[in-house]
Amino acid sequence: MDISILEEAGLSPREAKVYLAMLEAGPSLAGVLARKTGVHRRNIYDILDRLIKNGLVGYILRNNRRIFEASSPNRFLDLIKEKENSVSEILPEMLLLYGNTKEKQETNFYKGKEGLKAVFQDQLEENKEKEVLILGNIYMS
Secondary structure, eight states: OOTHHHHHTTOOHHHHHHHHHHHHHOSBOHHHHHHHHOOOHHHHHHHHHHHHHTTSEEEEEETTEEEEEEOOTTHHHHHHHHHHHHHHHHHHHHHHHHHHHHGGGOOOOOOHHHHHHHHHHHHHHHTSOOOOOOOOOOOOO
């Protein structure tokens, strides 16, 4: 299975690798996951902690040992919807900021007499008092 799609969904390459191993293996100890994925056991615990925080993994204690199990892959859709909702909340403010700076970033380059005519024609058509900066160079040979 291609893990790049899971990476696009927000997982690191190692997180994706561990999650897929858990789907294949079912409930597992950290040591089993370390052997199956080739990721060092200490790193497995860090990865599992991050997956638990995202709700992609859960565990139960059996004989004082954690047995980890992958949550349903449908959880990815929930995570994406949560991200979409978060961005939707701040989108109006971001659009306002974008609109305020949009005009400031406009730069046009013109050359020659026709270019100068185009600048003034644009000013007349816009009917706005907008700052126009003109930089010129006289080349004499």
